[in-house]
Amino acid sequence: MIMPSPxxxxxxxxxxxxxxxxxxxxxxxxxxxNDVSFTANDREITAIIGPNGAGKTTVxxxxxxxxxxxVGRLTLHGxxxxxxxxxxxxxxxxxxxxxxxxFQNIRLFQNMSVLENLIVAQHNKLMRASxxxxxxxxxxxxxxxxxxxxxxxxxxxxxQVNLTDVADINxxxxxxxxxxxxxxxxxxxxxxxxxxxxxPAAGLNPRESAELAALLCKIRDDEKIGVxxxxxxxxxxxxxxxxxxxxxxxxxxxxxxxxxxRNDPVVIRAYLGEDDDDVxxxxxxxxxxxxxVTGGRS
Amino acid sequence: MTETVxxxxxxxxxxxxVVKEAAITAAIGLALTxxxxxxxxxxxxxxxxIETHLTEVAWFVVLVFVGRxxxxxxxxxxxxxxxVVSLAVAVGCWFVHFPSSVLQLLAFTAGAVLAIRALVLxxxxxxxxxxxxxxxxxxxxxxxxxxxxxxxGPALLAFAAVLPLLPxxxxxxxxxxxxxxxYVMLGWGLNIVVGLxxxxxxxxxxxxxxxxxxxxxxxxxxxxxxxxxxxxAGIMASCFGLLLGFPVLRLRGDYFAIVTLGFGEMIxxxxxxxxxxxxxPNGLTGIPRPSFFGIAVFxxxxxxxxxxxxxxxxxxxSTLQRVDFLYYLIxxxxxxxxxxxxxxxxxxxxxxxxxxxxxDIACTALGIxxxxxxxxxxxxxxxxxxxxxxxxxxxxGFISPESFSFMESAVILAIVVLGGMGSQLGVxxxxxxxxxxxxxxxxxxxxxxxxxxxxxxLIMVWRPRGLLAHRDPTLLLHPRLTARQRQREAExxx
Numbered sequence: 001m002i003m004p005s006p007x008x009x010x011x012x013x014x015x016x017x018x019x020x021x022x023x024x025x026x027x028x029x030x031x032x033x034n035d036v037s038f039t040a041n042d043r044e045i046t047a048i049i050g051p052n053g054a055g056k057t058t059v060x061x062x063x064x065x066x067x068x069x070x071v072g073r074l075t076l077h078g079x080x081x082x083x084x085x086x087x088x089x090x091x092x093x094x095x096x097x098x099x100x101x102x103f104q105n106i107r108l109f110q111n112m113s114v115l116e117n118l119i120v121a122q123h124n125k126l127m128r129a130s131x132x133x134x135x136x137x138x139x140x141x142x143x144x145x146x147x148x149x150x151x152x153x154x155x156x157x158x159x160q161v162n163l164t165d166v167a168d169i170n171x172x173x174x175x176x177x178x179x180x181x182x183x184x185x186x187x188x189x190x191x192x193x194x195x196x197x198x199x200p201a202a203g204l205n206p207r208e209s210a211e212l213a214a215l216l217c218k219i220r221d222d223e224k225i226g227v228x229x230x231x232x233x234x235x236x237x238x239x240x241x242x243x244x245x246x247x248x249x250x251x252x253x254x255x256x257x258x259x260x261x262r263n264d265p266v267v268i269r270a271y272l273g274e275d276d277d278d279v280x281x282x283x284x285x286x287x288x289x290x291x292x293v294t295g296g297r298s
Numbered sequence: 299m300t301e302t303v304x305x306x307x308x309x310x311x312x313x314x315x316v317v318k319e320a321a322i323t324a325a326i327g328l329a330l331t332x333x334x335x336x337x338x339x340x341x342x343x344x345x346x347x348i349e350t351h352l353t354e355v356a357w358f359v360v361l362v363f364v365g366r367x368x369x370x371x372x373x374x375x376x377x378x379x380x381x382v383v384s385l386a387v388a389v390g391c392w393f394v395h396f397p398s399s400v401l402q403l404l405a406f407t408a409g410a411v412l413a414i415r416a417l418v419l420x421x422x423x424x425x426x427x428x429x430x431x432x433x434x435x436x437x438x439x440x441x442x443x444x445x446x447x448x449x450x451g452p453a454l455l456a457f458a459a460v461l462p463l464l465p466x467x468x469x470x471x472x473x474x475x476x477x478x479x480x481y482v483m484l485g486w487g488l489n490i491v492v493g494l495x496x497x498x499x500x501x502x503x504x505x506x507x508x509x510x511x512x513x514x515x516x517x518x519x520x521x522x523x524x525x526x527x528x529x530x531a532g533i534m535a536s537c538f539g540l541l542l543g544f545p546v547l548r549l550r551g552d553y554f555a556i557v558t559l560g561f562g563e564m565i566x567x568x569x570x571x572x573x574x575x576x577x578x579p580n581g582l583t584g585i586p587r588p589s590f591f592g593i594a595v596f597x598x599x600x601x602x603x604x605x606x607x608x609x610x611x612x613x614x615x616s617t618l619q620r621v622d623f624l625y626y627l628i629x630x631x632x633x634x635x636x637x638x639x640x641x642x643x644x645x646x647x648x649x650x651x652x653x654x655x656x657x658d659i660a661c662t663a664l665g666i667x668x669x670x671x672x673x674x675x676x677x678x679x680x681x682x683x684x685x686x687x688x689x690x691x692x693x694x695g696f697i698s699p700e701s702f703s704f705m706e707s708a709v710i711l712a713i714v715v716l717g718g719m720g721s722q723l724g725v726x727x728x729x730x731x732x733x734x735x736x737x738x739x740x741x742x743x744x745x746x747x748x749x750x751x752x753x754x755x756l757i758m759v760w761r762p763r764g765l766l767a768h769r770d771p772t773l774l775l776h777p778r779l780t781a782r783q784r785q786r787e788a789e790x791x792x
Contacts, residue, residue: 064663094665101663109656112649113771119646120653121664126646136645137638143645147773155775167775173788190664 014042016077017226018063018194023072025058025250032058033069034250040194040243042077045220045227047237049261050247051270056230057104059247060196063228064101065090078193095124100192102183104199104230110172114163114182117171118154119147121189126150157185161215177208181215188219194226195219201233209233213240238262246270311374320367327362331355354397361401365408372415381416384409400745407752434789436761440718440768441785447723447766454726458629462622469621476625476693478733480686483632485713485725486639487682492711493720494639494648495675496655498555501562502710504542505535505680507569507702509687514582514697515575524588524692528685535684536677538565543676547669562707569699581698587620588627588692596620624693631689635682636722642678644772651675652720712750716757718764727765 018040025033033055040046048056061067063074065088074085076097083097093099109117119126129146130136136143158164161181166174171182180200187195197216201209213236220227231237237244237258244261246254248270254261261267336355339346364387368380388409396402443450461467461475484506491499512531516522522530546557569576576582589595594605598615607623608615642648650671653661658668691697713732717724736746757765 066659066662090662091665091667094663095667103660103663107657107660107663109653109660111656111769112652113774115773115775116649116652116771119773120649120661120666123646123650123653123664123666127650130645130647133642133645133647136647137641151773151775158775164775168771169788186664 014044014224014226016040017042018228019073019075019077020059020063021073021075023059023062023074024070025055025062025067026070032250033062033247035071036247036250036252038245038252038255040226040228042193042226043220043224044242045216045229045240046243046245047229047231047241047258048245048247049231049234049237050253053249054247055250056247057198058250060101060198060228060230062086063093063196064099065093076194094190094192098191098193099196100187100190100194101196102180102187102198102200104202106176106179106183108171108179108183108186111170113168114158114171114174115151115154115167117182117186118157118189119150121186122150122153153189154185157188160188160218161185177204180204180208180212184215184219188223192225194228196228198230199232200229201231201236204233206235209236212236216240311371311376316367316370316374319370320363323366324359324363328355328359331358351397354401357397357401358404361405361408365412368412368416372412372419375419377416377420381413381420384412384416388413399741400748403745403749407749411756437768438782438785440766441782443766443768445782451723454723455633462618462625469618472618472621472625474733474737476621476628478730479625479628479632480690481710481713481729481733482726483628483635483686483689484683484710485717485729486632486635486722487679487686488710488714489720489722489725490639490642490651490679490682491675492714494643494655495651495672497672497675498551498558498711499676499679500555500559500704500707500711501542501565502558502679502683503702503704503707504562504565505539505683506687506690506706507565507699508535508538508680509684510691510697510702511569511576511582511687512684513688514585514691517586517692518582518584521586523592524586524688525592528688531688532681532684535687536681539676539678539680540673542680543673547672559704559707562704566699566702566704569702577698579698579700581696581700582691583696585691585695585697587695588624590623596623624689628686628689628693631685635685638678638682639722647671647674649772712754716754716764718767720769721764721766724764724766 016039020039021037023033023036024031036055036059038046048059050056058067062069062072063085065085069086072086076083076085076099078097085093085097085099088096094101109120112120126143126146127133130143155164155167158167161184163174163178163182163185166178171179174182180203184195184197184200187197200216201212204212216227216229217240219225229237229241241258244254244256244258245252246261246264246267253266253270254264256264332355335358336350336352338349338351340349364383368384371380386409388406391402391405391409396405458475458479462472467475484502488499488502491497491502509531512534513524513527516527516530517524542558542561546554546561549557570579572578587596590607590610594600594607594610596607596619598606600606606615607619639648643652650661650666653664653666654668654671661668661671690701694701709732713725713728716731717726717728735749739746739749761767
């Protein structure tokens with residue numbers, strides 16, 4: 001049933017940033033991800049879509065080191081040459097390979113202020129500047145300058161996500177949409193080369209989704225980094241993605257431009273079931289912009 | 299429960315429900331106490347005989363009945379009669395002869411608590427607030443306190459600094475002050491692990507013990523001065539912190555707490571059984587007293603070639619001089635811990651601790667090395683525990699494993715939790731309350747644990763996050779508002 005579809009689109013973005021080769025993740029007898037290979041380019045938004053339980057978040061967890069893959073090679077071509085992600089611990093991936101991520105269920109530091117959340121994201125840089133707290137304890141100027149720079153960076157991202165006014169309240173007191181945006185800002189404050197977003201539009205209203213889409217395009221174009229996106233909201237995915245990877249039951253079933261994926265019969269079958277000949281996927285995936293397509297297997 | 303019920307106090311009280319509720323509670327009380335309190339085995343001649351204490355049971359059951367009836371009546375909005383009766387009980391119980399003092403204490407506490415509740419009810423004249431409203435009010439109070447704390451902190455510090463100079467400060471007061479400050483220091487030290495890093499450490503007293511024994515052994519075997527041993531004791535305790543840290547770092551929550559508890563007991567049992575080295579249950583005696591920074595000693599007739607403190611300053615000798623010196627020593631040590639904590643909270647390390655407490659997975663995703671951060675918290679807190687321990691050893695002149703039982707860990711933890719996790723001032727208040735109340739109720743020493751448990755339960759019911767659980771952000775983007783304004787803003791937003 002699975003036909004690997006050729007990548008038909010020439011890539012206008014940067015060179016390959018992330019290469020996933022033969023990624024397989026087994027939990028006991030369950031194969032959550034089965035021999036998935038794809039490439040995410042620099043300065044492009046790569047979306048990973050698929051029905052619920054397709055293994056999208058598992059791919060993310062392998063990429064960011066929360067799981068170590070059973071089989072496969074994950075190469076990140078960062079500024080300092082290629083890094084093999086599967087060999088690094090989770091925190092080293094963020095520190096060394098500069099892969100930042102957000103979570104499906106928001107994970108903010110709830111009882112810390114919005115600004116503090118963004119400062120914690122710059123931990124490693126500040127830790128070095130404070131000479132592992134020694135310079136900081138005595139308030140040496142070298143640390144103070146670094147802290148000012150960190151606050152400026154935080155302020156920049158607060159402006160970008162429209163949270164400057166509420167910078168001093170606790171992150172847990174933000175409304176839902178604000179928490180989503182703050183999580184993205186926090187990931188960006190760690191200066192990533194690859195930003196992995198796990199369902200950033202979940203729970204947002206159509207206006208907020210549109211703002212999010214604009215923010216992601218801005219991040220791609222201004223920061224010149226690669227974005228990897230898991231999303232169910234097709235209005236967001238089809239509008240902003242440069243490249244879409246479709247997973248189903250842990251296998252890659254399609255890979256290409258949004259247009260290609262939208263018309264791919266295999267994808268239509270995965271989302272709508274075998275016998276729905278009357279409806280074309282393009283109609284479904286494009287028709288209801290704000291409707292979340294969540295696993296319509298029949 | 300609406301306003302009308304309260305205003306219309308003439309409304310019929312459902313006496314039947316009140317009596318039923320009180321009777322059920324009294325019956326449960328009876329069932330619980332009749333065997334545990336009512337029957338006691340006493341050795342007589344060669345055998346055991348059973349002694350009955352049914353009067354105590356009867357007293358207890360009556361107290362429970364009356365108390366529960368009072369609670370039920372309060373719920374029905376009858377405030378003034380309950381207030382009168384409960385006040386009468388709270389005052390009267392000091393004049394009536396009770397069969398046992400625990401009953402007296404119980405009657406007093408219950409009467410006082412009921413009286414307070416009735417007073418609140420009578421004054422506000424409306425139904426008890428919902429839990430959320432009550433919480434919000436306490437938060438507001440906490441915020442107001444936080445604003446006041448800016449003045450309260452320095453005021454307390456000034457008071458602590460001049461205490462030995464005040465006319466009423468006799469040796470007893472200074473000793474209590476020293477003890478309170480020791481707990482403050484330990485509380486502040488443990489606050490780093492529990493309050494900031496969010497790791498529940500039930501074995502903190504182990505580091506206190508390591509510090510105390512380090513100084514006691516180095517001081518008495520090698521004759522090293524306190525001022526050399528103090529840092530060494532800190533380093534030693536810190537090493538033990540790392541030693542404990544490594545294996546437990548992969549554990550979380552309850553498992554972590556249990557392992558730290560075990561570690562604390564291990565240290566105590568090693569001290570107890572390693573007779574040749576630590577003196578076992580006999581402890582170590584003759585621990586050298588501290589000198590005045592190695593310049594002079596606090597003795598009436600010092601050995602040849604050693605300067606006496608009173609001669610150094612040309613004042614008459616007094617035994618109080620050493621006591622005062624020790625008091626100031628622990629004050630300075632505690633302030634060092636406080637200064638360090640306030641400072642580190644504003645540094646990446648401190649923020650990482652707090653972030654770790656909030657969400658450790660998010661920390662990993664941001665490239666924070668959890669292991670190092672946790673180890674740092676452990677080692678630093680252990681170091682302060684070690685300082686406090688070596689102070690304890692030099693002050694007492696005698697230490698034994700008994701001083702480092704689990705009870706001590708529990709008290710220190712209770713001080714941190716009751717004070718409000720992460721709140722420096724809360725720790726001070728809780729420590730002073732603990733030491734003060736323990737001294738005040740010295741006659742009831744055997745019921746100390748009872749009162750302690752009761753206090754814990756009450757605070758956890760009324761103020762689950764501790765007395766002063768109000769966290770100030772460590773840095774602000776916008777001009778500073780008072781905590782009260784911020785609290786109001788947060789409420790408006792919510």
